[in-house]
Amino acid sequence: MPAEIILQQSPEVAALIERRERLAAVRTALAERESGLAQTRARLKSFEGRYLRQVGILYAELDELEARIAEREVDLYDSEAARRRAVEARQRAQETHDAAFSDAHEAEEFDPPPNLKALFREVAKRIHPDFARDDAEQEHFTLLMMRANQAYSRGDTEALQRLLDDYREVNTSTAEEGAAAELLRIVRQIQHAERDLAKLDAEEQELLASELGQLHLDAEAAAGEHRDLLAELASSLREQVAEAQHRFELIDRQIGAHGR
Template identity: 40%
Template sequence: MTREIAKRPTPEEAELGRKRAELAALEATLAQRELDLATLQGELQAFERRYLRIVGLRLAQLDELQARIAEAEAARRPRDPGAEERASRARAQAQESAEAAGQAREPGPEDARFEPSEGLRKLFREVAKQVHPDLATDDAERARRTRLMAEANDAYRAGDEARLQAILSRWEASPEAVKGEGVAAELVRVIRKIAQVEERLRAIDAELARLKATDLYQLKAKVDEAEQQGRDLLADMAAAVDDDIAAARTRLEALTAQRAET
């Protein structure tokens, strides 16, 4: 009577199993962190458009008035180099403000807040887990993954669930989705993927920290906090700029009248 002897895994196979489990956990973490980064980027882009539409256009108008005031004052004092310099600086500021606010001249659907659905978030996480460039094993595969991941980021920020699903389906049907052969080779690949994922996680953390240190993020945080308290901070800022615009117009009209009298 014989007994079937169960095949015990080799040390390499056992190590491969452990490394695969480690990689799977890291891949899940990476997918979530990529989602966090893409979401924050989308939120900041949407907030910037909203800010420019509500406040930025007004600031550009105010800067234009102040430039015209400075130019009028310089015209009254043609021998004053300081007045000419102030007028030049004011005009440069007005041009800069006009360029910054240019994208908000035609408000449209893109001015809406970025609020991705749970389905969209889940789909993006799955794409990131499967397609992420840091899971590549050679340069050609990395380039393809990078292109697909860029498409996925664009689709996510656009709220295009169908496009995200198409990217995922395309990847699942590709040869790159098929795993390699041999325990030793696979172990090396998994170890390298772990190192790549860990490096990308550090890069994401650094980018998140950088974004959260920007003036735009700080302003968004204040606006969000005010909203929770029932206040519209952007509307308050716009009202304050409107007051400044009215004062600047009055000043410019006075200067224009004085020049007409001389």
């Protein structure tokens, strides 16, 4: 009974309990949103791989043929306009080739600069799950460490610095005693988590609104109609490749007939 009376007579303690519950809820939502965004990234990455294998390489083949045709037309017409078209077509073919075979670039070893390594170590010293004081903090630190690893892998210094700044801000009052200091820390943690929730929402919307995201949505809609959109695109491109090959052979014969 005395404990109940103390709780009823202490608005500060009641506020602390309410904020703890709010922090737990927002951290749960943040973890779910992180997981959902990771699934979206993985889904789009898998779809991009299928697109490049089925469609991207055909676009590269088609643009390569178009570039070769444009370059042969320079021999046939010998005009400034023909030379300009050839340069533009070759540039487009190179860009398409690079996009279609981008996996080769992604496979290159990541060599982070020293300042990024130092910042990552500084962050890890503070938010590694091994340093957690209880189970709830360990779960939260695990989420933060996953975010730090992702930021490090993509060379995102800003994201790592934000994690470090957040930690320092939340723990500036650790030397103080009592519910007021803890309440301040929890309020800060809630603000950071809500900010991160908004950032994750914006990132997911950006992914879904991208060209790849829209194509993925179109492919899913087509699958709902028992159609394979990528197969349809590939079939159309093969026809265009065959037609371009025919044009290339035709112009080659014309050049041969003119003795060039």
